[in-house]
Amino acid sequence: MKTTTTKTSFSLKEQWQIFKMLIAFTKGYRGQFLMSFIAMAGVSGIAAYLPVVIQQYMDNYLRMGNATLMITIRVSLFYLVLTILKSIFEYVQNYLFQMASERTVGDIRDTLFDHVIKLGMRYFDQVPNGTVVSRVTNDTETIIEFWNVFLNLFNGLFNVIAVGIAMFTLDWELALMFTAFLPIILLLVYIYQRYSTRIYSQMRESLSRLNARLSESISGINIIQAFAQEKRMMAEFDTVNQEYVVARKAMFKMDALLLMPAINLIEASALALVLFVLGRQQIIDASVEIGVIYAFTSYSKSFFHPLGQMIDSLSIFQDGIVSGSRIKEVLNYQEMAPTSLPGASAHITDGEISVRDLSFSYDGEKSVLKNINFDVKPGQTLALVGQTGSGKSSIINVLMRFYEFSHGKVMIDGHDIKEIPIEELRAKMGLVLQDSFMFYGDIANNITLHKDYNDEYIQAAAQFVKADDFIRAIDGNYHARVIEGGDAFSTGQNQLISFARTIIREPKILILDEATANIDTATEQKIQSGLDNMRRGRTTIIIAHRLSTIKDADKILVLRHGEIIESGTHDELIAAGGTYHDMYQLQTYQKDE
Numbered sequence: 001m002k003t004t005t006t007k008t009s010f011s012l013k014e015q016w017q018i019f020k021m022l023i024a025f026t027k028g029y030r031g032q033f034l035m036s037f038i039a040m041a042g043v044s045g046i047a048a049y050l051p052v053v054i055q056q057y058m059d060n061y062l063r064m065g066n067a068t069l070m071i072t073i074r075v076s077l078f079y080l081v082l083t084i085l086k087s088i089f090e091y092v093q094n095y096l097f098q099m100a101s102e103r104t105v106g107d108i109r110d111t112l113f114d115h116v117i118k119l120g121m122r123y124f125d126q127v128p129n130g131t132v133v134s135r136v137t138n139d140t141e142t143i144i145e146f147w148n149v150f151l152n153l154f155n156g157l158f159n160v161i162a163v164g165i166a167m168f169t170l171d172w173e174l175a176l177m178f179t180a181f182l183p184i185i186l187l188l189v190y191i192y193q194r195y196s197t198r199i200y201s202q203m204r205e206s207l208s209r210l211n212a213r214l215s216e217s218i219s220g221i222n223i224i225q226a227f228a229q230e231k232r233m234m235a236e237f238d239t240v241n242q243e244y245v246v247a248r249k250a251m252f253k254m255d256a257l258l259l260m261p262a263i264n265l266i267e268a269s270a271l272a273l274v275l276f277v278l279g280r281q282q283i284i285d286a287s288v289e290i291g292v293i294y295a296f297t298s299y300s301k302s303f304f305h306p307l308g309q310m311i312d313s314l315s316i317f318q319d320g321i322v323s324g325s326r327i328k329e330v331l332n333y334q335e336m337a338p339t340s341l342p343g344a345s346a347h348i349t350d351g352e353i354s355v356r357d358l359s360f361s362y363d364g365e366k367s368v369l370k371n372i373n374f375d376v377k378p379g380q381t382l383a384l385v386g387q388t389g390s391g392k393s394s395i396i397n398v399l400m401r402f403y404e405f406s407h408g409k410v411m412i413d414g415h416d417i418k419e420i421p422i423e424e425l426r427a428k429m430g431l432v433l434q435d436s437f438m439f440y441g442d443i444a445n446n447i448t449l450h451k452d453y454n455d456e457y458i459q460a461a462a463q464f465v466k467a468d469d470f471i472r473a474i475d476g477n478y479h480a481r482v483i484e485g486g487d488a489f490s491t492g493q494n495q496l497i498s499f500a501r502t503i504i505r506e507p508k509i510l511i512l513d514e515a516t517a518n519i520d521t522a523t524e525q526k527i528q529s530g531l532d533n534m535r536r537g538r539t540t541i542i543i544a545h546r547l548s549t550i551k552d553a554d555k556i557l558v559l560r561h562g563e564i565i566e567s568g569t570h571d572e573l574i575a576a577g578g579t580y581h582d583m584y585q586l587q588t589y590q591k592d593e
């Protein structure tokens with residue numbers, strides 16, 4: 001399945017489906033949207049009625065010369081009350097609409113996050129982090145704008161209806177002249193829609209190229225600087241930036257030409273025509289009511305302007321559809337993280353592992369593990385060695401159930417691994433990776449991961465893995481701030497914290513995937529005693545490139561191209577004089593040199 005779309009134009013049917021998906025999110029807030037539309041109808045009604053109040057005052061009183069002070073005050077007060085009422089309706093309309101659309105989009109964000117956090121690792125292998133972030137933030141933000149399109153759309157519609165009724169009531173012939181301009185507006189909508197779709201899609205594509213270039217540059221900044229690639233990156237960025245500027249220029253040109261100026265022109269023409277007709281009538285029979293002229297002059301603005309806003313919104317509609325399609329795509333991605341079988345209830349008690357005929361592939365095509373068989377008794381240590389890409393981490397990925405496997409059997413304590421609930425599996429298998437991720441918070445939170453352990457327990461865990469000394473030496477001790485990613489501490493210190501995080505959960509099985517690879521040999525020796533403490537009495541699987549660190553393992557498996565090619569203890573493998581022997585010789589030789 002394709003996971004990231006760059007598609008920016010959609011057929012009507014596709015647009016309708018995306019629209020339906022977005023509309024489904026309004027479910028809990030339809031009452032608010034409805035109330036907002038009712039308030040909007042009120043605003044349009046009052047706005048259309050206000051000129052009638054003035055028109056009647058002018059034609060019935062001023063023109064007739066019978067406007068008393070009392071009448072004038074009454075008309076003014078009436079006008080004032082209507083205006084205040086209109087403002088209240090406007091407030092209700094905007095407040096409810098914005099509230100409902102913010103809440104809807106809040107729900108979309110939650111739904112997206114809840115979905116993404118449960119997705120299988122394959123999704124994250126295929127989709128760059130920046131893209132996932134953009135789906136949950138930028139694309140949902142666009143949906144707020146998208147709802148505003150409907151605000152403008154209904155506003156325009158209510159206005160046309162209310163002003164239309166008012167105009168026809170006042171003078172149907174003049175009203176007909178105004179409405180005769182509507183087909184021109186429709187033509188404008190058609191032309192604008194045709195050009196804007198193309199121009200906006202070009203603009204969005206160049207913006208997404210710009211974002212991609214930017215995020216690539218920032219994530220690879222150390223490599224860019226180390227290899228003196230700044231000039232090339234600047235030139236490439238400038239090219240995509242210029243493309244974006246050109247696309248935006250095209251959009252401004254189109255907007256400047258087609259939007260408000262065109263609407264203003266139509267409005268002025270309609271008004272000119274009406275004035276011409278009224279002027280002629282005045283010359284012929286002096287029957288023109290001055291208030292009607294006033295009313296039609298105000299209507300020309302309120303009739304055509306909301307229509308202009310409606311056209312302006314059309315491009316945002318397209319943006320919303322594109323963002324909606326991306327949101328839909330994420331929600332439709334159904335390859336979830338592996339789960340246990342329904343009703344799974346097995347427990348891990350001793351930590352005995354047995355793997356039979358395990359084959360595994362990430363993409364369903366290329367096998368990265370072929371026919372893997374091994375057993376680890378409780379408390380034993382198994383080491384996996386082999387060249388880069390030989391499949392060591394893939395075995396861990398299968399054991400941790402990060403990826404689903406389709407061939408073979410993995411048993412823990414005699415239970416099929418799929419019969420063990422995922423929570424039980426993750427609670428009893430302690431994983432330490434090469435890069436220990438630190439969460440925003442303090443050291444204690446990073447050890448407990450917000451589970452309820454008391455302070456003594458936290459300290460005991462840190463002492464056990466030899467992390468206590470360094471933690472006590474820093475300001476704030478266990479409550480020292482940790483920034484996301486753990487940049488405040490050294491790699492070794494981060495690793496010690498992650499050991500404490502693992503050991504506090506008292507796992508039955510320990511998995512160390514190059515846990516000391518980023519640490520210098522001197523620090524590694526210090527950390528080693530912490531690691532030895534962790535391993536004692538626990539089934540342990542270790543991946544290590546430095547073979548000196550796994551000499552004491554009960555069994556060593558040597559992998560090549562996803563297959564086990566040698567298996568035995570360090571002494572047995574050295575005696576066998578095979579690949580392990582050569583690897584060990586090479587490392588010892590390099591060290592001696």
Ligand SMILES: Nc1ncnc2c1ncn2[C@@H]1O[C@H](COP(=O)(O)OP(=O)(O)OP(=O)(O)O)[C@@H](O)[C@H]1O
Pocket residue numbers: 125362363368386387388389390391392393394395
């Ligand atoms: N997430 C993934 N998606 C697709 N293929 C992958 C993925 N991770 C690893 N591979 C492929 O699977 C094979 C085995 O990789 P694996 O990471 O298990 O090797 P490794 O022995 O742990 O290597 P290293 O020592 O470099 O960590 C490699 O060919 C690799 O390209």
